[in-house]
Amino acid sequence: MHKEKIVLVGNGMAGVRCIEEIIKNEPERFSITIFGSEKHVNYNRILLSSVIQGETPIKDIFIHPFEWYQHNNIQLFTGETVVHIDTNIQMVSTDKARKVTYDKLILATGSNPFILPIPGSNKEGVMTLRTIEDCQKILIHSNKYKKAVVIGGGLLGLEAARGLLHLGMEVKVVHLSHSIMERQLDTTASKYLQKELENQGISFLLKKETKHIVGEDRVEKVVFKDGTEIEADIVIMAVGVRPNCKLAKENGILTNRAIIVNDLMETNIPNIYAIGECAEHRGTVYGIIKPLYEQGEVLAKHICGKPTKGFRGSVFSTKLKISSVDVFSAGDLNEKPFSQTLTLFDELDQVYKKFVFLHNRIVGAVLYGDISDHTRLLDMIVKKTDFTETEKALLLDSSNENKSSITEMSHSSIVCNCNNVTKETIMQAVTLKSLSSVEEVKQCTRASGSCGGCQPLVEELLTYTNSDDFSEDILPQAMCSCTTLTEDEVVEEIQNRGLKSIAEVMAVLDWKKKEGCQTCFAALNYYLVMIHLDYEQSESTIYVNEMMNATVQEDGTYSIVPQMYGGMTNGKQLRRIADVAEKYQVSTIMMTADQRIQLRGIRKESLINICKDLNMKLMPFQGNNFASITAYEDDDDGHAEKEKLLNFSIQLEKNVEFLMTPYRMEIGVAPYKHNRSSFASKDIKIIKQDASWEIYISGNEGKNTIEELLTAAQPDDEALSILCAFFQYYRETARYAERTLKWAERIGFIHIREVLFDQELRRTLLQRLADDKLKIKKMESLHA
Incomplete structure (x- = not known):
């Protein structure tokens, strides 16, 4: 079988992660070749500063051994650089005269350390910290020389300085700005950090601009433009990096600061892509690992033909990797009009916290001294979480009494932001594979495998999961006792094998009970309806069309529920229902929980004439098979407001009526001032607030009612569009009998928002909703 050829230029973290994802999606489809200018296999460049700080041996920073490349049939060329791309015949050439053709070319060339263009910068002893060779060179020089100067007071410069101090050197940090890490920290946090590093032994020379480096063959002094100078045996340049886009520029690929790409990581040349530090997306070049991994995952799905929303950017975050120094920042710390800033100074415990809010949503945070909550905060910034004034105040609490317990984290909470690993993923791995060390967790889930900032949380979670106190239900459950397969596995088999009936599913997938049970029969019926548009259901109901929809009862009689949009009716409808009930001697008339009238005890021979x-349209009353919408009014609402509320409810119900759902969904629509306790049990709560509609996902956990704001939307058409797309996405991705809140927690609120706010994805969902509605119309015409 002919395999498509993928060539990856760059053997770094972003590029190889993309290859991992491609192999995971399509393990046999591609022939893969990787070129790396360095002589090593793929390694974690982020941990180089940890190596010189003595915390990590060099052998532990390698991500994949040669055996991994061999096992996955990847042709790897190390110490070899691609120097030319022939975009017409799709071929790359290397500095060793090797020529390789490609169907898809991925550029992941990374970046190069910036060397100040000053006299003496090429002297012996002037170094950078970018590669394993740089790291080894620093370790060798530290054995012979003692005076080190680090030019650059940013993240890498400070981590390098702390490493040199560990190696026994006298360290001075030179920085052009008035404060260190000024791009990531505010002035207060910067001063706290500087003071702590000075206490450890590092000296700082701020507001200094380097003029030249003096020495015979090797560095002896660093001279500044103000006329001062300092002695130096080695100089570490840590003044930033520049995207390595030379290859792209020379071969007609569009560049700006870096290689310009779209949301699918495509360049302007067909079949050529760029990811990582060499790529510029929407004017931004990322140097932190999380967005680079996200880019790789997006590109892998695109190349494999899998649906993807594309890369939409990421939130910048920083965590300093220096032992005994806890510093974290994320998001936008700049104060703007309408922004609100909360700060905490705890001089006794040396804790500083600053939170920036815009319209009650957290947009930035900086923590010093206590960063135990940094993972949750980053999640909140990404999700743009709304805060009440009380919740804002709780963020400032530095006492141990109110620290969030790991047991209070939801299963979908992100533990490792770099690799997007959730609490549930780690707990499942620890339980199923009997993991007992952080290293084993890292190998199994990737958690703590990049920057290492989440390692304390991973260790805490590991200890908790292996303790006697652990009682959370996280193991995958079989669909029912009839099979050993989980629901996700059953759905995957139905799709992959093209199974089209319940009997076929049970036969092919070796069901233990040939006839199944009530649980799996209902679930399979639902999944087959959702997967195959032409699937004909076989249910315990009479379904002719929307005018004749009845449910059989245990005693053999039938029940019907006339449709009353929004739970509203009028005298004419009520008289008609009453007349029919009297004429055909309907034994029972009752109100349902969602404000509808149900007629029960109808004899089969009377059913057609009653309808x-x-x-009137009849609502399906089959447990999980529909959504009901109830409108709530307040007496003091004006007529116009009541009309708006009712019209919105009716429009929404008409869009989703008669469609099957994984679990019976109840929706409440109410004005903002309405007493919410009256519709506390609703799965979706829609609150009219002035001109907008606030949409909440709701549910109960124990005695507590949980509400999560999905969005606030206006005008009415936009809110309806979001709600209908949400409804369809729930139908397509939830497990059978899974409530909306549990579903949202499992797949993540942020993911749901990303899907709904993506205009293209929303249009796709709305089209599929319309297709399903059309299917019902066709069924009606067939049975009428």
Whole structure:
């Protein structure tokens, strides 16, 4: 079988992660070749500063051994650089005269350390910290020389300085700005950090601009433009990096600061892509690992033909990797109009916290001294979480009494931001594979495998999961006792094998009970409906069309529920229902929980005539198979407001009526001032607030009612569009009998928002909703 050829230029973290994802999606489809200018296999460049700080041996920073490349049939060329791309015949050439053709070319050339263009910068002893060779060179020089100067007071410069101090050197940090890490920290946090590093032994020379480096063959002094100078045996340049886009520029690929790419990581040349530090997306070049991994995952899905929303950017965050120094920042710390800033100074415990809010949503945070909550904060910034004034105040609490317990984290909470690993993923791995060390967790889940900032949280979670106190239900459950497969596995098999009936599913997948049970029969019926548009259901109901929809009862009689949009009716409808009930001697008339009238005890021979006389649409009343919408009013609302509320409810119900759902969904629509306790049990709560509609996902956990704001939307058409797309996405991705809140927690609120706010994805969902509605219309015409 002919395999498509993928060539990856760059053997770094972003590029190889993309290859991992491609192999995971399509393990046999591609022939893969990787070129790396360095002589090593893929390694974690982020941990180089940890190596010189003595915390990590060099052998532990390698991500994949040669055996991994061999096992995955990857042709790896190390110490070899691609120097030319022939975009016409799709071929790359290397500095060793090797020529390789490609179908898809991925550029992941990374970046190069910036060397100040000053006299003496090429002297012996002037170094950078970018590669394993740089790291080894620093270790060798530290054995012979003692005076080190680090030019650059940013993240890498400070980590390098702390490493040189560990190696026994006298360290001075030179920085052009008035404060260190000024891009990531505010002035207060910067001063706290500087003071702590000075206490450890590092000296700082701020507001200094280097003029030249003096020495015979090797560095002896660093001279500044103000006329001062300092002695130096080695100089570490840590003044930033520049995207390595030379290859792209020379071969007609569009560049700006870096290689310009779209949301699918495509360049302007067909079949050529760029990811990582060499790529510029929407004017931004990322140097932190999380967005680079996200880019790789997006590109892998795109190349494999899998649906993807594309890369939409990421939140910048920083965590300093220096032992005994806890510093974290994320998001936008700049104060703007309408922004609100909360700060905490705890001189006794040396704790400083600053939070920036815009319209009650957290947009930035900086922590010093206590960063135990940094993972949750980053999640909140990404999700743009709304805060009440009380919740804002709790963020400033530095006492141990109110620290969030790991047991209070939801299963979908992100533990490792770099690799997007959730609490549930780690707990499942620890339980199923009997993991007992952080290293084993890292190998199994990737958690703590990049920057290492989440390692304390991973260790805490590991200890908790292996303790006697652990009682959380996280193991995958079989669909029912009839099979050993989980629901996700069953759905995957139905799709992959093209199974089209319940009997076929049970036969092919070796069901233990040939006839199944009530649980799996209902679930399989639902999944087959959702997967195959032409699937004909076989249910315990009579379904002719929307005018004749009845449910069989245990005693053999039938029940019907006339449709009353929004739970509203009028005298004419009520008289018609009453007349029919009297004429056909309907034994029971009752109100349902969602404000509808149900007629029960209808004899089979009377059913058709009752439906004709009513001449009203009938709601399905089959447990999980529909959504009901109830409108709530307040007496002091004006007529116009009541009309808006009712019209919105009716429009929403008309869009989703008669469609099957994984679990019976109840929706409440109410004005903002309405007493919410009256619709506390609703799965979706829609609150009219002035001109906008606030949409909440709701549910109960124990005695507590949980509400999560999905979004606030206006005008009405936009809110309806979001709600209908949400409804369809729930139908397509939830497990059978899974409530909306549990579903949202499992797949993540942020993911749901990303899907709904993506205009293209929303249009796709709305089209599929319309297709499903059309399917019901066709069924009606067939049965009428």
